[in-house]
Amino acid sequence: MHSHTWPSRRGVLTGLAATAAGTALSACGPKTPGGGTTLNMWGGVPPENGPNDVIAAFEKKHPKLKVKYHRYVNDPQGNVKLDTALQGGAPIDVYFSYGLQYLAQRVKSGLAADLTDRVQKDQAFTSLADPERSEAVWFDGKLHSLVCARDPHLVFVNQDLLAEAGVTIPEKWTIDDFTKAAEAIAGKNRYGMLFYPDTPRITLGADNYYARGGRKSRFADPAYREYGRAWRDALDKKIAFPYEEVVAQKLDVYQHTPFLQGKVGLWIASTFNTRYISDTKEFPRDFKVSALPMPRVPGEKYWNPGFIGNDICINPKTRHKEAAWDLARFWMIPDGSVPMIKGGRVPYLLDGIDDETIMKELLGKDREKVYDVESVRRVLLDKDTRIPVDTVATGYAGVYKAFMESRAKMLLGETSVDDWVTTLKKRADQAIAKDS
Amino acid sequence: MAAAPAPATAAARRRDAPAPRAGRPGRPRRARHTDGTAGWWFIAPNLVGMLLFTLIPVVAAVLIAFTDWDVVSGLGGVRFTGLANFTELLSDDRFWHSFKLTGIYTGVSVPLSVLFGLGLAIALNRPVPGRAALRTIFFLPYIVNQVAIGMTWLLLLNPSSGMVNEVLRSVGIDDPPAWFASSDWALPAFMIMAVWGGVGYAAVIYLAALQDLPTDLYEAAAIDGAGPWRRFTTITWPALVPTTTFVFVTLVISVSQSFGLVVLITQGGPGDSTRVLPAFIYQSGFEYYRFGYASAAGLLTFVCVLVLTLSFWRFQKGRALYDD
Numbered sequence: 001m002h003s004h005t006w007p008s009r010r011g012v013l014t015g016l017a018a019t020a021a022g023t024a025l026s027a028c029g030p031k032t033p034g035g036g037t038t039l040n041m042w043g044g045v046p047p048e049n050g051p052n053d054v055i056a057a058f059e060k061k062h063p064k065l066k067v068k069y070h071r072y073v074n075d076p077q078g079n080v081k082l083d084t085a086l087q088g089g090a091p092i093d094v095y096f097s098y099g100l101q102y103l104a105q106r107v108k109s110g111l112a113a114d115l116t117d118r119v120q121k122d123q124a125f126t127s128l129a130d131p132e133r134s135e136a137v138w139f140d141g142k143l144h145s146l147v148c149a150r151d152p153h154l155v156f157v158n159q160d161l162l163a164e165a166g167v168t169i170p171e172k173w174t175i176d177d178f179t180k181a182a183e184a185i186a187g188k189n190r191y192g193m194l195f196y197p198d199t200p201r202i203t204l205g206a207d208n209y210y211a212r213g214g215r216k217s218r219f220a221d222p223a224y225r226e227y228g229r230a231w232r233d234a235l236d237k238k239i240a241f242p243y244e245e246v247v248a249q250k251l252d253v254y255q256h257t258p259f260l261q262g263k264v265g266l267w268i269a270s271t272f273n274t275r276y277i278s279d280t281k282e283f284p285r286d287f288k289v290s291a292l293p294m295p296r297v298p299g300e301k302y303w304n305p306g307f308i309g310n311d312i313c314i315n316p317k318t319r320h321k322e323a324a325w326d327l328a329r330f331w332m333i334p335d336g337s338v339p340m341i342k343g344g345r346v347p348y349l350l351d352g353i354d355d356e357t358i359m360k361e362l363l364g365k366d367r368e369k370v371y372d373v374e375s376v377r378r379v380l381l382d383k384d385t386r387i388p389v390d391t392v393a394t395g396y397a398g399v400y401k402a403f404m405e406s407r408a409k410m411l412l413g414e415t416s417v418d419d420w421v422t423t424l425k426k427r428a429d430q431a432i433a434k435d436s
Numbered sequence: 437m438a439a440a441p442a443p444a445t446a447a448a449r450r451r452d453a454p455a456p457r458a459g460r461p462g463r464p465r466r467a468r469h470t471d472g473t474a475g476w477w478f479i480a481p482n483l484v485g486m487l488l489f490t491l492i493p494v495v496a497a498v499l500i501a502f503t504d505w506d507v508v509s510g511l512g513g514v515r516f517t518g519l520a521n522f523t524e525l526l527s528d529d530r531f532w533h534s535f536k537l538t539g540i541y542t543g544v545s546v547p548l549s550v551l552f553g554l555g556l557a558i559a560l561n562r563p564v565p566g567r568a569a570l571r572t573i574f575f576l577p578y579i580v581n582q583v584a585i586g587m588t589w590l591l592l593l594n595p596s597s598g599m600v601n602e603v604l605r606s607v608g609i610d611d612p613p614a615w616f617a618s619s620d621w622a623l624p625a626f627m628i629m630a631v632w633g634g635v636g637y638a639a640v641i642y643l644a645a646l647q648d649l650p651t652d653l654y655e656a657a658a659i660d661g662a663g664p665w666r667r668f669t670t671i672t673w674p675a676l677v678p679t680t681t682f683v684f685v686t687l688v689i690s691v692s693q694s695f696g697l698v699v700l701i702t703q704g705g706p707g708d709s710t711r712v713l714p715a716f717i718y719q720s721g722f723e724y725y726r727f728g729y730a731s732a733a734g735l736l737t738f739v740c741v742l743v744l745t746l747s748f749w750r751f752q753k754g755r756a757l758y759d760d
Contacts, residue, residue, distance in 0.1 A: 246617075397723045412614075
């Protein structure tokens with residue numbers, strides 16, 4: 001009876017099309033209500049761990065610019081989400097890439113703007129601009145990102161356990177000193193080390209998975225066999241934390257619990273773990289934490305097995321190239337990089353930031369109670385620390401997977417060290433060949 | 437009897453339709469159209485949703501299976517490769533390893549779930565006190581959040597402090613399994629979880645079917661001297677064949693697609709000991725950026741499940757006792 005109130009079928013289709021078009025167009029509207037510009041930024045760090053503060057400082061300095069921060073989880077799904085958004089033309093102006101594999105893919109696919117000219121003309125970036133000196137990754141003589149964090153690895157020490165064991169550690173300690181200290185600390189329900197030091201990366205440095213410029217894997221190098229043997233030995237002697245527990249508690253990803261519970265004396269970890277150590281409410285304890293440099297392998301080269309990364313990229317499709325550059329640049333200079341320290345990100349460019357500020361931001365207000373601050377300062381800000389910069393990522397996902405999967409089996413005692421190395425080399429070579 | 441018979445055909449219905457209102461020529465034709473439009477409006481949200489989130493992705497997945505595509509390079513990077521992904525899959529040891537694991541995982545956990553589910557349903561198909569509550573309790577695992585299930589089992593099966601190993605140690609097993617931390621025991625641990633989740637589901641379906649069975653057949657069989665086992669094999673089981681097929685098929689589909697718990701608990705490890713097909717597909721796509729290869733593996737998995745399902749339906753034909 002009231003059928004005349006319904007629109008025609010054509011009307012329905014037109015309406016749906018209009019709604020879809022409206023939705024699509026609304027996503028492209030980066031204008032803020034006050035007439036300024038809104039920049040969209042994607043990053044993996046939770047906004048409360050620094051990005052919110054950086055953005056607030058940026059917006060204060062650039063009142064006509066607003067920044068909308070979208071957090072993506074830095075896992076395979078999160079990265080595919082970012083890639084599809086970039087490819088699909090989603091309004092992303094600036095984004096972070098974590099790891100060479102993802103950065104290289106994005107550069108190869110034209111998803112990261114060439115920043116070479118801008119970097120070379122900018123006085124703040126003189127150390128980045130020279131390919132010979134720079135620790136950023138260059139692609140065919142071009143720079144497509146601003147590397148903004150350094151993440152050296154440290155050995156965190158439970159001072160009470162070390163004192164109880166009565167061990168004195170020399171300033172430049174070796175891998176043998178490390179093992180001896182761990183052995184002295186180990187006891188009933190207590191372990192000397194969580195993980196064994198990554199000696200292949202310490203001695204081989206950058207691209208330690210690759211040989212011949214990325215055409216083959218490097219797992220035939222004796223450094224891997226020795227690493228496997230030493231860790232397996234430490235597990236058998238109950239010096240190292242049981243690997244069954246590492247797997248069961250998923251400590252490959254979040255490693256801090258056994259150390260903060262006082263079950264482990266020596267913990268090799270990234271700098272960002274200070275955010276867990278500083279959290280005495282969540283992890284109450286009595287002992288103080290000091291830091292030691294990574295142990296050396298006598299007669300071999302000495303690298304810190306950490307990473308330099310957190311690359312800021314600019315989407316080449318951005319309609320706000322200047323504003324996007326302003327934001328990326330701001331993240332690198334002290335106004336933008338200092339607020340990120342409290343989340344465990346030590347700035348790549350340290351010019352204009354004094355040591356005290358880094359210690360204060362990184363270790364928190366209770367630092368004197370929680371840490372031997374001087375030891376952390378000494379290790380973390382050591383000017384001689386050399387962090388390798390990888391340049392090869394051929395079949396990296398497959399190579400890394402092969403390494404992790406086969407290593408787990410070896411450390412669980414399901415395969416011998418020799419079989420591990422043989423299997424690993426074969427699988428890694430296959431992954432490289434597939435991607436070559 | 438006195439009511440007028442309904443028009444038998446569409447033409448007759450049109451003839452019997454009320455006359456158009458005076459002053460609105462041509463409305464009946466319009467009215468028929470608009471009635472149809474109203475229907476379109478009602479189903480439009482569902483239709484759009486299905487088109488966007490089911491039909492298009494399914495068609496796209498099938499098409500992508502015949503390409504080499506890494507997503508990052510955009511649509512311009514799509515390269516048609518014909519059957520290359522499928523031929524590579526058939527010679528890929530990793531794929532066959534995952535295929536075997538999925539077969540073992542499904543082949544053990546589904547029959548056990550069905551068997552225990554049937555037993556439980558028969559036990560509950562009597563005047564047991566608190567039957568409704570028990571039914572709910574047994575069905576709960578099927579509807580509880582997967583993350584909660586995963587975390588609970590991780591704690592229960594922790595090698596050193598888990599409750600299961602504590603019990604095993606207390607009965608004299610000094611070296612109990614390391615469960616998720618062992619390549620040999622991780623898959624059996626997932627099977628235990630699958631059976632735990634599947635039993636309640638199977639039991640509830642069986643219980644509904646059991647309560648529908650005609651009691652007169654049992655009474656007649658009892659009069660003829662048939663014992664409980666004979667009554668089960670000649671009446672209950674044949675009557676439950678369609679239900680069994682349904683439970684089997686739905687559990688096979690659900691178990692063979694287990695993904696969330698594997699990713700949450702082991703990510704396919706230790707080593708590759710729990711990398712079942714869904715995890716293989718995920719790794720190929722999301723970790724190796726080989727979306728064509730992943731789609732091809734997905735398509736092969738779909739074909740296998742389809743063949744299995746059709747086999748079940750064919751198998752049940754002629755074996756069921758239908759109550760006509």
